[in-house]
Amino acid sequence: MPLGYQGKVLHVNLTSRELSVEEPDATFYRRYMGGSAMGAYYLLRNTPPDADPLGPENTLSLFVGVMTGAPISGQSRVAAVAKSPVSGLADESAAGGFWPAELKFAGFDGVVIQGKADAPVYLWIHDGEAELRDALHLMGQFTADVEDALREELADARLHVLQCGPAAERGVRYSALVNNANRVNGRGGMGTVMASKNLKAVAVRGHTRPELADADGLRELARWGAQNLDTSGVAGFKRLGTAVLVTSQSVVGGLPTHNWDSGTFDAAEAISGERMKETILTGTDTCYGCVVRCKRVVEVTGGAFPVDPRYGGPEYESLAALGSYCDVSDLVAIARANQLCNAYGMDTIACGATIAWAMDCFEHGLISEADTGGLSLRFGDGAAMVAMVEMIGERQGLGKILGEGSARAAEILGVGQDLVVAVKGRELPAHMPQVKREMALLYAVNPGGADHTVSEHGTSYIRFSEGVAALDLLDPTPPTVLDSEMVRYAVYSQRLISSMDAVCVCKFVYGPAWQLYDLDQWVAALRAITGWNVNLWEMMKVGERRLNLLRAFNAREGVGAEADTLPRKLTVPLTGGASDGVAVTDEEFETAKALYYQMVGWDAQGYPTPAKLHELGIGWVAELMAG
Numbered sequence: 005m006p007l008g009y010q011g012k013v014l015h016v017n018l019t020s021r022e023l024s025v026e027e028p029d030a031t032f033y034r035r036y037m038g039g040s041a042m043g044a045y046y047l048l049r050n051t052p053p054d055a056d057p058l059g060p061e062n063t064l065s066l067f068v069g070v071m072t073g074a075p076i077s078g079q080s081r082v083a084a085v086a087k088s089p090v091s092g093l094a095d096e097s098a099a100g101g102f103w104p105a106e107l108k109f110a111g112f113d114g115v116v117i118q119g120k121a122d123a124p125v126y127l128w129i130h131d132g133e134a135e136l137r138d139a140l141h142l143m144g145q146f147t148a149d150v151e152d153a154l155r156e157e158l159a160d161a162r163l164h165v166l167q168c169g170p171a172a173e174r175g176v177r178y179s180a181l182v183n184n185a186n187r188v189n190g191r192g193g194m195g196t197v198m199a200s201k202n203l204k205a206v207a208v209r210g211h212t213r214p215e216l217a218d219a220d221g222l223r224e225l226a227r228w229g230a231q232n233l234d235t236s237g238v239a240g241f242k243r244l245g246t247a248v249l250v251t252s253q254s255v256v257g258g259l260p261t262h263n264w265d266s267g268t269f270d271a272a273e274a275i276s277g278e279r280m281k282e283t284i285l286t287g288t289d290t291c292y293g294c295v296v297r298c299k300r301v302v303e304v305t306g307g308a309f310p311v312d313p314r315y316g317g318p319e320y321e322s323l324a325a326l327g328s329y330c331d332v333s334d335l336v337a338i339a340r341a342n343q344l345c346n347a348y349g350m351d352t353i354a355c356g357a358t359i360a361w362a363m364d365c366f367e368h369g370l371i372s373e374a375d376t377g378g379l380s381l382r383f384g385d386g387a388a389m390v391a392m393v394e395m396i397g398e399r400q401g402l403g404k405i406l407g408e409g410s411a412r413a414a415e416i417l418g419v420g421q422d423l424v425v426a427v428k429g430r431e432l433p434a435h436m437p438q439v440k441r442e443m444a445l446l447y448a449v450n451p452g453g454a455d456h457t458v459s460e461h462g463t464s465y466i467r468f469s470e471g472v473a474a475l476d477l478l479d480p481t482p483p484t485v486l487d488s489e490m491v492r493y494a495v496y497s498q499r500l501i502s503s504m505d506a507v508c509v510c511k512f513v514y515g516p517a518w519q520l521y522d523l524d525q526w527v528a529a530l531r532a533i534t535g536w537n538v539n540l541w542e543m544m545k546v547g548e549r550r551l552n553l554l555r556a557f558n559a560r561e562g563v564g565a566e567a568d569t570l571p572r573k574l575t576v577p578l579t580g581g582a583s584d585g586v587a588v589t590d591e592e593f594e595t596a597k598a599l600y601y602q603m604v605g606w607d608a609q610g611y612p613t614p615a616k617l618h619e620l621g622i623g624w625v626a627e628l629m630a631g
């Protein structure tokens with residue numbers, strides 16, 4: 005068994021209630037590393053073409069990576085992979101917290117879940133053992149209450165729980181997986197998939213640390229990180245969390261506002277990290293073993309919008325989606341909505357963006373109070389936004405339709421199609437392609453739809469040119485330009501971050517934009533953990549392999565270039581602020597897309613070619629695609 009891993013993958017067939025343990029060989033581990041690369045492997049192997057994402061044939065995988073649980077910052081992350089009910093395509097979503105490290109300590113590198121139980125169950129994994137238990141009594145409860153109930157039931161206050169919430173049970177399409185009640189695999193409806201299998205939660209507890217090749221070397225790197233944190237790029241996240249981005253994004257015209265009509269929010273200060281710190285912040289939190297502590301904890305007692313600190317505090321994406329997207333400047337209302345999303349188990353981005361779309365429809369007279377149940381769903385109304393989040397979580401009234409996401413809601417209601425801001429059904433996160441032009445390309449070509457975590461953003465090419473020089477990126481081009489050099493940047497940056505998604509590490513700690521550690525130090529950490537003589541070239545290949553596995557799954561579904569499109573709204577000039585008048589053009593996008601396909605070795609349909617798959621050592625995928 006390779007060092008750094010436990011060498012075991014748990015397979016769970018919920019239909020037959022059989023549990024089995026696979027012990028993959030060393031080549032498998034080195035080729036796929038972990039995370040969403042391993043998840044994509046099992047998705048392709050186990051889920052047949054045309055499977056219903058919410059049917060028993062879908063495969064839901066939960067994988068950690070080779071660094072997970074090691075004594076260094078930025079390693080406790082888990083990737084959830086399945087065919088998504090949002091896009092109908094291969095998708096993955098990552099989350100941090102303490103659950104990922106605890107899964108490793110409990111004896112497993114991943115869990116592969118198939119079938120559907122005939123009654124609600126939860127999975128209890130502890131010190132190399134696993135069992136399914138009745139979960140009927142947990143149904144309908146908020147996530148923090150389920151966590152408390154399982155700790156009491158299993159008599160262990162230190163176990164960790166990853167679960168789908170009541171929104172998933174009710175069928176909200178963009179339901180999340182939630183661990184610690186405040187860390188979420190938010191995107192793509194992974195919670196909805198878990199609920200469709202009648203699996204309520206996965207509780208983990210263990211005491212076995214994997215052996216390390218060079219524990220002293222890793223300890224030295226960890227010490228270096230703690231000593232250099234305050235002068236690193238990630239220091240701002242320690243100070244204010246990801247909320248530090250709100251004001252700077254607005255200043256450059258990159259904070260989506262008024263359902264993406266503008267990139268500047270006049271009230272950005274009111275929902276900023278600074279304001280949070282001055283008002284409702286009561287503490288900070290971290291992921292297992294990480295010195296950055298970028299997580300916020302907020303609390304509000306009494307008033308219209310009480311906020312329970314167990315549900316954490318809003319991240320930048322949530323402040324934007326539930327705030328500026330909706331023109332809501334009431335930080336307490338946003339914090340309340342964030343709590344509701346974590347308690348019900350819903351993706352804050354999809355939820356906030358769908359409400360912003362509905363507000364746009366309401367303001368345009370496309371829907372009325374007859375549709376909203378009497379709610380005046382106007383931009384800027386924090387109380388209406390919070391009320392609608394609750395209606396979605398409960399699947400009541402218009403909330404039932406908005407729980408389908410903006411693209412499906414537009415279809416169901418037959419209005420507002422041009423106001424939808426989504427790719428492959430996935431609402432856009434709060435990084436605007438108008439000012440970070442390479443995001444236009446990467447939102448479109450990403451297998452699961454719009455995702456801001458798939459690359460270092462184009463702004464980093466100039467600002468952190470030293471950090472990306474090791475990727476042979478030597479000619480910085482401005483972030484507002486989508487020329488061939490920026491496409492090249494997108495390709496290599498995406499490949500690097502894809503490799504970090506295979507290893508399951510935090511980009512704030514290891515990504516070249518924020519770098520607590522630079523890329524050489526990341527590779528040194530990998531060597532210290534595994535004893536493998538890995539280098540950056542090999543890691544880039546792992547990242548490329550992961551991307552091609554996900555993309556090949558889509559190709560087998562017959563979905564390629566025609567789905568790699570952008571919402572019309574991105575081609576409409578923005579109004580106000582620093583990005584006034586800025587738009588993405590169809591011409592630059594189509595040119596970049598064609599160039600991207602050629603650079604990555606995909607055909608004009610956007611399908612990975614057999615040659616590319618063989619070059620990546622995954623010829624079995626080419627054979628699978630050929631039928």
Ligand code: SF4
Pocket residue numbers: 077078079080100101289290291294295296297298299510511512513
């Ligand atoms: S930087 Fe923040 S998100 Fe990343 S591992 Fe550390 S605490 Fe978790």
